[in-house]
Amino acid sequence: xxxxxxxxxxxxxxFDWAISPTHPEREERLLYTxxxxxxxxxxxxxxxxxxxxxxxxxxxxNRIHICVPDAKSVITESHLISAGGAITAxxxxxxxEVDNAFALVRPPGHHxxxxxxxxxxxxxxxxxxxxxxxxxxxxxxxxxxxIDTDCHHGDGTQDIYWHDPDTLCISIHxxxxxxxxxxxxxxxxxxxxxxGTTINVPLPPETSDEGFLHVLEELILPIIEEFKPDxxxxxxxxxxxxxxxxxxxxxxAQGYARLNExxxxxxxxxxxxxxxxxxxxxxxxxxxxxxxxxxYSHVREPDYNPESLRxxxxxxxYIREVTKDVMDLWKKRHTFKAEIVKGAKYARRNRNIxxxxxxxxxxxxxxxxxxxxxxxxITVNSMASTGNRLYAVIxxxxxCDLCRHEGEKHFRSIDKTKLGAHxxxxxxxxxxxxxxK
Amino acid sequence: xILGIDVGGTHTDAVLLENFKVxxxxxxxxxQLHLVSSLLGVMDAILQDEDPAKLERVVxxxxxxxNAIVQGKTDRVGMIVASGPGLTPQDxxxxxxxRFVSGYMSNRGIEVAPVKKGEINEALSALKEAGIDHLGxxxxxxxxxxxxxxxxxxxxxxxxxxxxxxxRMSGNLNFRRRIATTYLNASIFDLYNRFVGEIVDFxxxxxxxxxxxxxxxxxxxxxxxxxxxxxxxxxLSGPAASIMGIMSLADCSGSDAIAMDMGGTTTDIAxxxxxxxxxxxxxxxxxxxxTLIRGLKTRSIGLGGDSRVRVDKGEICIGPRRExxxxxxxxxYPTPTDAMIILGLTQIGDRAKAExxxxxxxxxxxxxxxxxxxxxxxxTCQGVASAVTTLIEEINNTPVYTIHxxxxxKRLEPSKLFIVGGPAGAVAPRLGEILGCDVVIPHNAEVANxxxxxxxxxTAEITLIAETERGSLVIAEEGIQMKIPAHFTRKDxxxxxxxxxxxxxxxxxxxxxxxxxxxxxxxxxxxxxxxxTTGKNxxxxxxxxxxxxxxxxxxxxxx
Numbered sequence: 004x005x006x007x008x009x010x011x012x013x014x015x016x017x018f019d020w021a022i023s024p025t026h027p028e029r030e031e032r033l034l035y036t037x038x039x040x041x042x043x044x045x046x047x048x049x050x051x052x053x054x055x056x057x058x059x060x061x062x063x064x065n066r067i068h069i070c071v072p073d074a075k076s077v078i079t080e081s082h083l084i085s086a087g088g089a090i091t092a093x094x095x096x097x098x099x100e101v102d103n104a105f106a107l108v109r110p111p112g113h114h115x116x117x118x119x120x121x122x123x124x125x126x127x128x129x130x131x132x133x134x135x136x137x138x139x140x141x142x143x144x145x146x147x148x149x150i151d152t153d154c155h156h157g158d159g160t161q162d163i164y165w166h167d168p169d170t171l172c173i174s175i176h177x178x179x180x181x182x183x184x185x186x187x188x189x190x191x192x193x194x195x196x197x198x199g200t201t202i203n204v205p206l207p208p209e210t211s212d213e214g215f216l217h218v219l220e221e222l223i224l225p226i227i228e229e230f231k232p233d234x235x236x237x238x239x240x241x242x243x244x245x246x247x248x249x250x251x252x253x254x255x256a257q258g259y260a261r262l263n264e265x266x267x268x269x270x271x272x273x274x275x276x277x278x279x280x281x282x283x284x285x286x287x288x289x290x291x292x293x294x295x296x297x298x299y300s301h302v303r304e305p306d307y308n309p310e311s312l313r314x315x316x317x318x319x320x321y322i323r324e325v326t327k328d329v330m331d332l333w334k335k336r337h338t339f340k341a342e343i344v345k346g347a348k349y350a351r352r353n354r355n356i357x358x359x360x361x362x363x364x365x366x367x368x369x370x371x372x373x374x375x376x377x378x379x380x381i382t383v384n385s386m387a388s389t390g391n392r393l394y395a396v397i398x399x400x401x402x403c404d405l406c407r408h409e410g411e412k413h414f415r416s417i418d419k420t421k422l423g424a425h426x427x428x429x430x431x432x433x434x435x436x437x438x439x440k
Numbered sequence: 441x442i443l444g445i446d447v448g449g450t451h452t453d454a455v456l457l458e459n460f461k462v463x464x465x466x467x468x469x470x471x472q473l474h475l476v477s478s479l480l481g482v483m484d485a486i487l488q489d490e491d492p493a494k495l496e497r498v499v500x501x502x503x504x505x506x507n508a509i510v511q512g513k514t515d516r517v518g519m520i521v522a523s524g525p526g527l528t529p530q531d532x533x534x535x536x537x538x539r540f541v542s543g544y545m546s547n548r549g550i551e552v553a554p555v556k557k558g559e560i561n562e563a564l565s566a567l568k569e570a571g572i573d574h575l576g577x578x579x580x581x582x583x584x585x586x587x588x589x590x591x592x593x594x595x596x597x598x599x600x601x602x603x604x605x606x607x608r609m610s611g612n613l614n615f616r617r618r619i620a621t622t623y624l625n626a627s628i629f630d631l632y633n634r635f636v637g638e639i640v641d642f643x644x645x646x647x648x649x650x651x652x653x654x655x656x657x658x659x660x661x662x663x664x665x666x667x668x669x670x671x672x673x674x675x676l677s678g679p680a681a682s683i684m685g686i687m688s689l690a691d692c693s694g695s696d697a698i699a700m701d702m703g704g705t706t707t708d709i710a711x712x713x714x715x716x717x718x719x720x721x722x723x724x725x726x727x728x729x730x731t732l733i734r735g736l737k738t739r740s741i742g743l744g745g746d747s748r749v750r751v752d753k754g755e756i757c758i759g760p761r762r763e764x765x766x767x768x769x770x771x772x773y774p775t776p777t778d779a780m781i782i783l784g785l786t787q788i789g790d791r792a793k794a795e796x797x798x799x800x801x802x803x804x805x806x807x808x809x810x811x812x813x814x815x816x817x818x819x820t821c822q823g824v825a826s827a828v829t830t831l832i833e834e835i836n837n838t839p840v841y842t843i844h845x846x847x848x849x850k851r852l853e854p855s856k857l858f859i860v861g862g863p864a865g866a867v868a869p870r871l872g873e874i875l876g877c878d879v880v881i882p883h884n885a886e887v888a889n890x891x892x893x894x895x896x897x898x899t900a901e902i903t904l905i906a907e908t909e910r911g912s913l914v915i916a917e918e919g920i921q922m923k924i925p926a927h928f929t930r931k932d933x934x935x936x937x938x939x940x941x942x943x944x945x946x947x948x949x950x951x952x953x954x955x956x957x958x959x960x961x962x963x964x965x966x967x968x969x970x971x972x973t974t975g976k977n978x979x980x981x982x983x984x985x986x987x988x989x990x991x992x993x994x995x996x997x998x999x
Contacts, residue, residue, distance in 0.1 A: 019842040031965045038547040044616035055839045305552040
């Protein structure tokens with residue numbers, strides 16, 4: 004018999020909230036999942052405990068995001084609840100009330116980046132990041148590995164932790180050349196101070212259980228083993244499923260359950276997944292059973308046919324190659340810094356960011372101080388098609404004295420009117436202070 | 441006149457009401473080996489010199505079903521289970537005599553795999569050959585589509601004396617509980633029906649024409665002939681009787697309140713929201729079986745007037761066991777009752793014996809006798825109060841699934857404590873102080889259970905789900921499937937739901953005046969497929985909630 008684990012479940016289907024009436028992110032999304040979870044009687048198991056979600060606060064959001072014009076304006080109550088649900092999950096795990104926890108909440112968050120002018124990819128705030136920073140504040144600084152198994156590249160989470168050497172972000176997703184948001188290639192590998200703590204594995208359309216589990220066994224688990232995180236978090240998007248209406252993969256409920264059993268995350272947080280009737284009820288039952296250490300071998304979709312879902316040999320070969328390439332990069336991660344930095348004191352990237360859900364365009368220039376002692380202080384100069392313009396200085400968590408000193412000095416030296424910025428922000432993540440001028 | 445009878449563990453109580461006032465009360469010891477004889481005995485006694493024709497209604501609360509299950513005096517039951525994919529058979533098996541068969545409905549009640557007749561026949565004959573007479577049939581999602589259960593049930597009807605069908609037990613989702621509930625129902629079917637037969641015979645013989653009701657776990661009643669098919673609904677009616685008793689003896693209307701019955705061994709706690717007792721969200725648990733039986737949410741703790749008090753590692757420990765009566769009544773150990781006697785909170789028993797017993801505690805704790813008694817008493821009250829607080833917290837932390845409920849949802853904040861039972865008078869002021877509640881000790885509390893049973897109204901629940909895309913409406917508890925037009929709306933489901941609930945309540949024995957309907961779940965979802973709205977998924981749950989029969993008005997008003 005398998006060893007059972009005590010699993011916390013935070014279920015919040017938000018039956019009274021939708022982006023718009025026919026949007027995939029709508030009231031009906033978790034309706035059949037609720038029915039399936041209730042009918043299977045999962046909450047009657049002694050080792051599965053349901054908790055009511057708490058509410059995240061504006062401070063929780065400002066700890067990690069810079070929202071324009073402010074946090075309150077870019078969210079609704081539903082976001083405070085879904086982020087709050089993730090926080091509740093983390094609290095139950097870190098207080099050792101449960102062994103692991105699953106926040107089965109909506110709306111999702113993994114496309115929300117550090118700067119928030121509006122909603123991207125159905126996401127306003129990054130609920131995992133809000134959760135992680137909340138738990139770091141309460142339980143001390145933890146090394147965290149986020150494994151994003153949503154079909155879409157977790158570009159928001161990647162952006163937020165791009166310069167953080169203590170947060171490993173691994174995203175496996177359908178190749179960006181074939182799917183929103185179009186990013187997530189192996190060369191996106193982390194900022195100069197955090198090389199290798201961002202890992203991307205793009206998978207070809209029609210990848211099936213075999214392909215996902217190959218990447219898990221040959222890449223994700225070995226990297227986690229080496230990174231030695233205090234916490235493993237699964238951004239558990241469910242849109243790799245073979246019935247998902249907006250993607251092209253062939254993952255099954257059995258595959259998702261197996262993945263969670265092997266990955267054994269401390270916390271799982273629901274992300275995307277819009278096959279609300281054909282996939283979500285079964286995938287979620289599979290994940291809950293796997294997390295609780297219960298037998299999931301009989302869970303399957305009504306139309307499940309493993310034969311017809313098998314991936315081609317070409318795909319298998321391609322996945323083996325990608326996996327090997329990314330693994331090689333990871334092994335050599337310490338050797339790239341000098342070559343990339345070339346003796347410069349600062350590194351800069353310029354990006355155009357599109358907020359598809361709200362139709363906003365943003366131009367962003369981000370600069371980080373090259374530092375060997377911490378993540379490096381960051382400045383962001385951002386202008387959006389809404390007309391909002393901001394300039395932000397970010398002191399990283401566990402900043403070294405020099406980055407703090409230089410960051411603060413820089414902040415004091417800025418003339419808001421000269422820059423044309425409407426908002427001048429200091430986000431001191433080390434001291435948990437958020438100042439707007 | 442109304443007759444209420446409560447067959448309790450020790451005593452059987454009867455109370456005869458005329459114009460809602462106690463005309464007579466009688467108490468006889470319960471014959472555990474033959475509960476019916478206790479029931480008929482007490483009835484004989486109280487109806488002496490009375491005209492049975494004047495009775496308007498007779499209500500029993502009996503432990504017959506509970507005892508059978510607790511004592512394992514149940515019949516062997518064969519189970520036919522169509523489990524489909526999901527949990528493994530080992531995880532849902534309730535008895536050794538379970539046969540898993542094909543047939544699978546999806547969460548929307550759409551047939552995914554059909555029932556196979558040959559397989560059913562084979563399973564039925566195997567169970568029959570094993571000498572089994574009682575059958576339960578349960579399918580996953582049968583409350584969304586009962587066709588498979590009905591199909592199997594029809595085949596089985598010719599082979600088995602009685603067949604219990606899962607969807608008839610409750611409209612709620614929960615496959616494992618449905619299996620347990622159906623199993624229990626079949627396992628006490630014969631026993632319960634013999635009981636019903638004896639009562640009905642007695643009524644015929646004595647010319648008793650008034651309707652006879654049985655109390656259910658939810659504090660409601662149903663007519664005895666209607667109860668025959670659903671004996672499992674009568675489990676755990678004991679705590680329900682005591683809560684309904686409190687409601688009938690005191691005015692509980694309108695506020696959040698705690699209802700408490702403190703006995704010698706245990707203290708039973710229940711909660712009222714706006715004067716209505718709270719129900720278990722899914723169903724009651726009996727002997728480790730989690731069921732779908734609607735029941736009052738009660739918490740029983742092993743802390744009562746006769747709980748044994750001892751000192752362990754320098755700490756005073758009370759309960760959870762009762763090792764006999766209080767020392768003041770010749771018991772072997774000190775108890776909270778003895779402490780209350782010393783503190784002058786009650787004038788019962790032999791004070792000297794109480795003092796001698798508590799003196800041992802005082803010695804071990806190096807305290808004066810008074811201080812030791814005070815410590816025991818306070819610890820008793822704190823223990824009970826903390827169980828109440830935990831229960832309230834649990835209820836207030838029950839997950840909800842809409843933003844509206846999460847942000848605006850009602851919080852239970854009791855302002856009154858109703859307490860009955862032996863030590864009630866002694867502990868009430870202190871408990872009220874700790875819990876911040878006004879305290880009410882109802883009069884006539886010794887007949888509370890019989891009184892509560894006598895006045896409990898008939899309850900019923902009904903669950904409807906409509907899908908306009910497929911043009912289907914299912915009423916789970918009634919096993920009804922109807923065609924509906926594409927323009928079916930929430931208004932329509934409300935109308936049909938209330939109508940069917942009224943019919944159901946009337947069938948179960950409710951008088952027109954007592955059918956107070958209430959909507960407890962009301963949800964409507966747009967079903968969107970491929971970015972187009974294809975229909976609506978509308979869900980409704982309605983009930984006649986537990987309460988007292990009409991004309992009686994507020995509890996306590998006429999006593």
